[in-house]
Amino acid sequence: MREKLKEKFIVGLIAGIISGLFSAGGGMILVPAFIHIFGLKDNKARATSVFAILPLVIVSGIFYYKNNFIDWNVGIKCALGGIIGGIIGAKLLKKISNKTLRILFLIFLIYVSAKMTIG
Structure with missing residues (x-):
């Protein structure tokens, strides 16, 4: 039990550091960790x-x-758009298969990585 708590804390710590450094969004770290480490x-x-x-x-x-x-x-202005987008995204999450979400997430990560690398 204590070991799982330690793992979760470390994952959160890494997500916080990355989010603070790059404003990349801790979700890029947390979502894969929650799926592959914690089995969600x-x-x-x-x-x-x-x-x-x-x-x-x-x-x-x-x-x-x-x-x-x-x-x-x-x-x-972005926050206002983000509120609306967050509602839409949460509703879409119920309707899109896990496989499709993983593909979309991968495409997004590749796109963002390329834009940051190439400029």
């Missing part, structure tokens, strides 16, 4: 990831605010 089903892993990321986002957001890193004009 894909849909449950994604939902649990969103729940687990909330404190990471709050803490990072406070740090970025205190250091004047936030562009409020861009941030507020």
Whole structure:
């Protein structure tokens, strides 16, 4: 029991560091970890990831605010779109197969990686 708690803490720690460093979203770390390390089903892993990321986002957001890193004009508009997109995404999650979600996630990761590498 204590070993599983330690594993979960370490996964969260890594996700927090990556999220804080790159603003990459801890979900890129948490979703695969929840599926492959902790054996969660894909849909449950994604939902649990969103729940687990909330404190990471709050803490990072406070740090970025205190250091004047936030562009409020861009941030507020994206947040409003993100609220609507989050609702749509959560509803779609129920309707899309795990295999399709994994393929879409892979395509997304490849695209983002290529854009960051190539520019």
